[in-house]
Amino acid sequence: MKRNRRQSQHNWRERTRRALSPTIYLRRHAQVALDSLGRLYRNRVAAIMTTAVIGIALALPSGLYLLLENLGRLSDAWDGQTSLSVFLDDAVSEESADKLARQLSGWTEIGDVELITPAQALDEFGKQSGLGSALAALDENPLPTVLVVTPTNGHLDPAAASALQKKLAALPETALAQLDLEWVQRLSAMLDIARRGILVIGALLALAVLLVIGNTIRLEIQNRREEIIVTKLIGATNGFVRRPFLYSGIWYGVLGAAIAWLLVEAGFWLLSGPVARLAGLYHSDFSLQTLPAPLLGTLLASGLLLGLLGSWLAVGRHLRAIEPR
Amino acid sequence: MIQFTNVSKRYPGGHDALSNVSFHMEKGAMAFLTGHSGAGKSTLLKLIALIDRTTRGQLFLDGENVTRISNRRIPYIRRKIGFIFQDHHLLFDRTVFDNVALPLVIAGYPHQEIGKRVRAALDKLGLLNKERVYPITLSGGEAQRVGIARAVVNRPMLLLADEPTGNLDPELSREIMKLFGLFNDVGVSVLVASHDIALIEQLDYPVLQLAHGKLVNEAAEYA
Missing domain, CATH: 3.30.70.3040 (Alpha-Beta Plaits)
Known part of the structure; x- marks a missing residue:
């Protein structure tokens, strides 16, 4: 009796395994990712507003950080030749x-x-x-x-x-x-304090992004309640139901980071003219450096992670509560 | 296929929806489940679909004891069951094709296979020309047939229907019941809950009758 039961469990698992080869699994993920993007596009007004909020929140610390990096570069140029x-x-x-x-x-x-x-x-x-x-x-x-x-x-x-x-x-x-160059040392000490400050601002704004994404995903879950119930009745696993929401969160984060990048670039482009003129007055060829590739990578990656984490929190809290009745 | 052994279901608050129900439905059989409203028909179907859990007794599906099965495994059990609802539960933001394809997408079938199977199911139900249409434009009978197509597209071993003809006129109801008969002919076990006694009596299938949470017709216990 016991063995029979185990055997029949085994058969059922076999049935589901067989259909899920790795290529299908990957293709399914790609499909869900695209579907989620398509859903954002269909609700583009709301999506643009959400991503803009995320973008501004991410642009602030990245812009400030970049400004400090530039100041640091300026003082480093003198620091070396004390x-x-x-x-x-x-x-x-x-x-x-x-x-x-x-x-x-x-x-x-x-x-x-x-x-x-x-x-x-x-x-x-x-x-x-x-x-x-x-x-x-x-x-x-x-x-x-x-x-x-x-x-x-x-x-x-x-x-x-x-x-x-x-x-x-x-x-x-x-x-x-x-x-x-005593003042250079003082400047670099001040820059250290400012860096610490930016870390605090950055952490707070990251938390804000997390909450914005979490709340957006929570609303989306509520809007798609019926769909979640039906798919669960048809045999969807929690993973299957969760996936589109996680991808939505990732898209919000990544698109928000892209907007942040554009904002920082635009801001620095506006500053570059006056800065070049000021540097000219000091006979310096100093120019503002915009976001370098590794920093851009970090920005996009943190957008992705914040999106994933925010949606994960929302999904974990709200999806479990929706079961067929 | 379905075996209930002394199953009781008590909802929180003390309401006994089912008490001491035992029956066995063979693989490949078809039966009706009747009774007044509140007799426990929906509860019985919900227990089979693992939407609710039994309070007492044992429940076997396809020889497996699913009484205390883990939540993680429920989806895989449900994939072997096609569920048809009174209000069809179609998703209105996607086409008929995508609605019917949903169980196959969930089960992870490859793309071409999905197209083939969905068209075969729609063809069987005479809906091939509605493939690209959104459910909002369908008539009641058509929507119910789309719901049936979705239930059978994954070739389930068991079809459960909860008042599938509740919102349909007698002519359409007869057609829907005939469809269930056709699926049963190819080996699918079918259990239909309905209070349409007149229609059920015209058809030659065993009947499980519930009253106040108890099975009343002993003869049908082994349908």
């Missing part, structure tokens, strides 16, 4: 300055020393500021001799750099030793 300017006393002659420079380059923590004589400095200043003719009218050169000291790679960090600064300031020839 240097110290040592302004020498007026009394120091050019020869002794040259001697000092050679002496300093012998220090273990110093990689490179560049000597800028007052004449060179005046020349460069005249060229860059466009005040050449006005400067020529000066009786004497007001600029000091400067040694630009670049630490070796091992002494670039803030602590080592400021230790070096103190050491240089103590030299008798030194009038002033200045660690140049």
Whole structure:
């Protein structure tokens, strides 16, 4: 008796297995994915509004993140060449300055020393500021001799750099030793805080996307209640009933991410003109970098995951309750 | 095909829909299930379709005890049963073809096979010209025949019909019953719940009669 029962169970499973070869299974998934997309297209007004909400929610953190990345790139460009300017006393002659420079380059923590004589400095200043003719009218050169000291790679960090600064300031020839790019370090510290802030905003907005998708799918489940009951009566498994809703969620997420991408691109396109003009004023060829491929991939993937997760939550909560009566 | 052994069904609240029902319907048989409204006809069909579970007793389908079968396996059992409803339960957002194809899509048949089988079923029911039509434009009789096409397209072992002629005139009702007879002739077991006594008496099939949740005609117990 017991064996008979098991055998008949086995037969029934066989019947369902046989029909589901892997190719059919995959084709079925593709079919359901397309059907879900078609359903979105048929309800396109509502679908566009939902995806636009998702798009805006995803565009905010991605846009802010990208802005920070650009700022970070700007400070990185300077960060690499942290240097110290040592302004020498007026009394120091050019020869002794040259001697000092050679002496300093012998220090273990110093990689490179560049000597800028007052004449060179005046020349460069005249060229860059466009005040050449006005400067020529000066009786004497007001600029000091400067040694630009670049630490070796091992002494670039803030602590080592400021230790070096103190050491240089103590030299008798030194009038002033200045660690140049302290503000870059402050900027990068600020960027770190901003990054953390964006993480928080991003997490909150991701939660919002999750809720929007979950609620949209919940409404869709309620609209298709009759269909769910009929298909369950005809022998649909929970998986079969669940699938179209999961694909709808995925489409919402991915299309929302695509809209977010377009919004970010458009925003940066609007900013690029003014930024280029500003960079021009600083004699920099800096330009805003738009979404790079890996980041775009991350954006689309998070859209997909949020969609899947949001619909999964809605489906898990509401589909079980709909059974034939 | 169907075996009830001392089956009782009590709904929450204490209403006894069926009490101590036993009968056995052979494979390939056809029978009618009658009784006044509220006698338990629908409950009995729902137990077979595993929409409701028995409170007491054992239920066997095709030799398998399905009394305490797991929820996961219910869909696979239902695929062996064709269910026909009084209000046909067609989906109005898709064509007649897609409605009839649904059981095959659910069971995962390949595309060409689905087309072949759906057309064969529609042909058998004289609906081939309605393939591309939406159910809203169908008459009552046509809609019911589409419902039957959907029930038989998967070649089930058992057809269950709950008041299939409830909304149809006598002429159409007779036609529908004749259709069930044709399916039975090719080996499908058929159980039809109906209170249309006049029509049932014209047809020569065993009758299970329910009254107040009990089987009353002992003779029909082994239909």
